[in-house]
Amino acid sequence: MVTLHPTLPFISQPDPFSLRKRENGLMRRLIQAATLLTLSLALSSTLAQTSNLSADDIAGKVEAAQKNLKDFSVHINGSASLEGGTQKIDLEVSSIPLSSLTRIVFNAPDALADNILILDKSTVSNYLYLTNQVTVAPAAKSKVDGFSFDFTRLTDATVSLSRTDFKLKLLETQNVAGGKAYLLEAIPRQDLGVSKTRILVGENGWKVLKLQALDPQGKVVTDLNFSSWKFNSGLKSADLKKLPRDAQVIKR
Amino acid sequence: MKKWIALSLLSLGLAQAATLELSGGFGVGNTPTGAALLFGANVSGLSWISGHDLELGVTVHTLEATLSRSLSGGPLGFGQAEVGATLGLNGGFLLKSGLNGTLGPIAVSAKLEGWTVSRAYLDPFSTLTLDPESTRGADYKAELGGKYRLERNTFLTALAKLGADSRLEAGIQRQTTGLELRAGGVIGGASKGDLFALTGGISTKNSETFTLGLDGLLGLGGNEAAYGVRGSATLYGVLPFSSDLNVYAAFEPWRRDSESVRYGLTTSTSLPAGNLTLELAGSANVTLLRARFALELGGE
Numbered sequence: 001m002v003t004l005h006p007t008l009p010f011i012s013q014p015d016p017f018s019l020r021k022r023e024n025g026l027m028r029r030l031i032q033a034a035t036l037l038t039l040s041l042a043l044s045s046t047l048a049q050t051s052n053l054s055a056d057d058i059a060g061k062v063e064a065a066q067k068n069l070k071d072f073s074v075h076i077n078g079s080a081s082l083e084g085g086t087q088k089i090d091l092e093v094s095s096i097p098l099s100s101l102t103r104i105v106f107n108a109p110d111a112l113a114d115n116i117l118i119l120d121k122s123t124v125s126n127y128l129y130l131t132n133q134v135t136v137a138p139a140a141k142s143k144v145d146g147f148s149f150d151f152t153r154l155t156d157a158t159v160s161l162s163r164t165d166f167k168l169k170l171l172e173t174q175n176v177a178g179g180k181a182y183l184l185e186a187i188p189r190q191d192l193g194v195s196k197t198r199i200l201v202g203e204n205g206w207k208v209l210k211l212q213a214l215d216p217q218g219k220v221v222t223d224l225n226f227s228s229w230k231f232n233s234g235l236k237s238a239d240l241k242k243l244p245r246d247a248q249v250i251k252r
Numbered sequence: 253m254k255k256w257i258a259l260s261l262l263s264l265g266l267a268q269a270a271t272l273e274l275s276g277g278f279g280v281g282n283t284p285t286g287a288a289l290l291f292g293a294n295v296s297g298l299s300w301i302s303g304h305d306l307e308l309g310v311t312v313h314t315l316e317a318t319l320s321r322s323l324s325g326g327p328l329g330f331g332q333a334e335v336g337a338t339l340g341l342n343g344g345f346l347l348k349s350g351l352n353g354t355l356g357p358i359a360v361s362a363k364l365e366g367w368t369v370s371r372a373y374l375d376p377f378s379t380l381t382l383d384p385e386s387t388r389g390a391d392y393k394a395e396l397g398g399k400y401r402l403e404r405n406t407f408l409t410a411l412a413k414l415g416a417d418s419r420l421e422a423g424i425q426r427q428t429t430g431l432e433l434r435a436g437g438v439i440g441g442a443s444k445g446d447l448f449a450l451t452g453g454i455s456t457k458n459s460e461t462f463t464l465g466l467d468g469l470l471g472l473g474g475n476e477a478a479y480g481v482r483g484s485a486t487l488y489g490v491l492p493f494s495s496d497l498n499v500y501a502a503f504e505p506w507r508r509d510s511e512s513v514r515y516g517l518t519t520s521t522s523l524p525a526g527n528l529t530l531e532l533a534g535s536a537n538v539t540l541l542r543a544r545f546a547l548e549l550g551g552e
Contacts, residue, residue, distance in 0.1 A: 106327060110404045111357035115327045126326055130401055131359050135322070135330050245488045246463040250332070251271075251297065252305075252322050 071096045071235035077108070078211075078224035089224065096235055103240040118241055127243050134243055137252035171198070178204040270297035270549045275311075277531075277542030284372030284379075290542055295549075307336075314374055315339045318348075329355035344369025344390075357401035366392040376540055379511055380533040382482060382500050386416030386509040393417065409436070417441075417509045423451065432457050438469065442506045445474020449506070462487050473506050480504030480512075495521040511535040 318336030419440020449471025526547030
C-alpha cells in the first residue's frame with residue numbers, strides 16, 4: 001500500500017530551466033490536483049463501506065476492494081486558477097491497478113493536448129504531441145528528476161487514506177441525479193500544497209463526482225468534475241500502452 | 253552470449269541498461285570511404301558519468317563519442333543537451349553540440365557542428381537521408397529551429413540555418429483528423445543562385461498500419477525554376493515477424509550543398525534477442541546496404 005507522501009520533491013530541487021518558473025504555477029496546481037485525485041480515488045473505494053467502521057477497518061476494506069478492481073477509467077475536467085488566470089484541465093485516466101498500469105491522455109489545456117503519460121511498475125513513458133517524441137525512463141529515474149513530479153499520485157488507486165494524513169468531516173448531504181451525494185471536507189495534517197479540499201461522493205456506486213481545492217482564504221483554486229466512471233470494463237494492457245506508431249522513442 | 257557480454261560489460265562498470273549495436277554492410281559505386289566494407293560497433297546508454305548518458309562507437313574508419321544529458325518534465329516537457337565528436341582514423345574530425353527542449357506549447361532546438369572531412373566519410377548514410385547532411389568537405393552549420401502550438405491543431409514552425417545548407421524557413425502546420433497539412437516559405441542558397449520558394453506537404457497521422465508523407469518545393473533559384481519533391485511511406489507490421497518497412501525517395505535539384513537524389517529502404521524487426529534493422533540507401537553516385545543488430549545489456 002502506498003501512502004500519500006507529504007513532501008513535494010520539486011520545490012526544493014535546483015531550477016534546471018529558468019522557463020520552469022513560468023510553468024511553476026501550473027505544476028503546483030497539477031500537483032495539487034494529483035494529490036486530491038489520489039485522495040478521491042481512495043475515498044471512492046473507502047466510502048462504499050463507511051458506516052460505523054473505524055479508520056483501520058476502512059483501510060483494510062480499501063485494500064480488499066482494490067484487489068477485486070480489475071480496471072477503471074474516468075474522465076476528469078475542470079479548471080485551476082493560476083497566477084495568470086484560470087487554466088482548463090481535461091484528462092482521460094484509465095488504469096489496471098493489478099499491473100500498476102495507468103494511462104493519462106490530456107485533452108486540455110491546448111498546450112498539453114494529446115500528450116500521453118503511461119506509467120507501469122518499472123517505466124514511465126511520456127508522449128509529447130508537439131514533437132511526436134516518447135521519452136521512456138525507469139520509474140526510479142523520473143522520480144529523482146528535479147523537473148518532474150510524481151504523476152503516479154494522480155492515478156494510484158491504492159493510496160491509503162490514513163487518518164494520520166487527513167482530517168475528514170461530513171459537511172452536508174445533497175440530492176444529485178442518481179441519488180444522494182455526500183460532501184466531505186478533508187484537511188491534510190501536513191502541507192500538501194492545499195489547505196482544504198471538498199469532495200462530493202455519489203451514493204450510486206460510491207463514485208467521486210466533484211473535487212475542489214481551497215486556498216487558505218477559502219477561495220476555490222482547483223475545481224474538477226469526475227464523469228464516465230467505468231469499472232471492470234475489460235481494459236487491455238496493450239491498449240493502455242498504445243502510442244503513435246511514428247513517434248520517435250528516446251530512452252533515458 | 254548476451255549474458256556473457258553483459259557480464260563482461262558489467263565488470264567494466266556498466267551499472268545500468270545499455271544498448272550494444274553491431275553493424276556490417278557494404279557500398280556499391282563511388283563510396284565516400286573509398287572502401288566497400290562498412291563495419292561498426294557502438295554502445296549507448298553508458299552511465300559512467302553521473303547524470304549523463306555516454307555513447308561510444310568504433311567503425312572501420314572512425315572513433316565516436318557522444319555525451320548527453322536529459323531532463324523530463326513529465327507531460328509538461330522534455331529537455332536534452334549533447335556534445336559529441338567523431339574522429340576519422342585517416343584524419344579529419346567532426347565536432348557537434350546540440351540542445352533541444354519542449355515546454356508546453358513551445359519546442360526549440362539548436363545545433364552547432366563543424367567538420368574537416370566529408371560527412372559521408374564519417375557516416376556514409378548521413379548524406380542519404382530525407383534530411384541529409386551536407387556534402388561539403390569541410391564546413392560548419394549553425395541551426396536554430398522552433399515550433400509553437402498556436403492552438404490545439406495549428407502549429408507555427410521556423411528554422412534558420414547558417415553555414416552549409418544555409419537558409420531560412422517559416423511554415424504553418426494544420427492537423428485534421430488523420431491528416432497533417434503543411435505550408436511555408438523558404439529563402440536561402442540553392443544550386444542555381446538565391447532561392448525563393450514556397451513549400452507544401454501532407455502526411456497521414458494516427459494510423460496503426462501506415463504513415464505516408466509527401467512534401468514539395470517550388471520557386472526561383474537565381475533566374476531559373478527551383479523545385480523538389482520528397483516522399484516517405486512506413487508500413488507497420490506488414491513484413492514477416494511483424495517487421496516494419498520504411499521507404500523514402502527525394503528528388504530535389506534545388507539543393508546546393510546536399511545530394512539531390514536520395515532514396516532508401518529500411519526494415520526493422522524485433523527479435524527475442526534484440527532488434528534487427530536492414531538498411532538500403534543511395535544517391536545518384538552510390539548505394540549502401542547495411543545490417544544493424546541492437547541488443548540491450550544489463551538493467552532489466
